Amino acid sequence: MERIGLGLDGVRAAQRGRSAEARALFEALWEALGERDVFHRCVLAHYLADLQDDPAAELEWDRRALAAADSLTAERAQTYESALQVRAFYPSLYLNLASDHLKLGEPDLAREQLERAVRSLDALPEDVYSAGIRTAVDELRQRLR
Numbered sequence: 001m002e003r004i005g006l007g008l009d010g011v012r013a014a015q016r017g018r019s020a021e022a023r024a025l026f027e028a029l030w031e032a033l034g035e036r037d038v039f040h041r042c043v044l045a046h047y048l049a050d051l052q053d054d055p056a057a058e059l060e061w062d063r064r065a066l067a068a069a070d071s072l073t074a075e076r077a078q079t080y081e082s083a084l085q086v087r088a089f090y091p092s093l094y095l096n097l098a099s100d101h102l103k104l105g106e107p108d109l110a111r112e113q114l115e116r117a118v119r120s121l122d123a124l125p126e127d128v129y130s131a132g133i134r135t136a137v138d139e140l141r142q143r144l145r
Contacts, residue, residue: 003032014051023051039076042068042089049096059100066093087123091133094120098140111144 010025026048033040042065049061069089077084094117101110117137124130 003029006032010047014047019051019053023048026051038068038072039080041065042072046093046096049100055100055103059097059104062093062096062100066097069093085123087120088125088130090120091117091124091130091137095133095137095140098144102140102144107144110140114140114144 006025006029010022010029013019013025014022026044030041030044030048033044035041045061045065045068049058049065052058052061069086072086072089074084074086077086094113098110098113098117101107101113114137118141121134121137124133
């Protein structure tokens with residue numbers, strides 16, 4: 001229950017624009033989850049990246065999200081949602097890494113990550129969320145030309 005409370009409090013703080021508070025709550029939740037809960041660590045790191053003020057810190061959290069996804073099995077992910085496919089996480093994860101590298105003035109690394117995102121787009125279903133990812137990939141591709 002403590003972990004659920006931390007998560008809910010973190011979401012509320014983020015929704016209210018209190019990024020520092022949300023970061024602190026989510027970082028406490030990160031520690032409480034431990035190394036074995038890679039599904040939740042992946043999701044949490046993905047959110048924590050978006051709450052960072054420093055692009056280097058954002059990159060580090062996005063790398064943590066990717067590392068968690070890399071160690072996540074389909075069976076583990078499907079304990080939460082039977083249709084969930086881990087490979088569908090990758091377009092967004094790579095897109096975020098590409099964006100991070102661009103913010104840090106590293107366009108070649110951004111292009112590498114964006115290419116990974118493009119190669120993984122086939123894992124996405126046809127839905128509104130996936131359309132948003134595809135649009136963001138296209139927009140970043142235009143910025144990197």
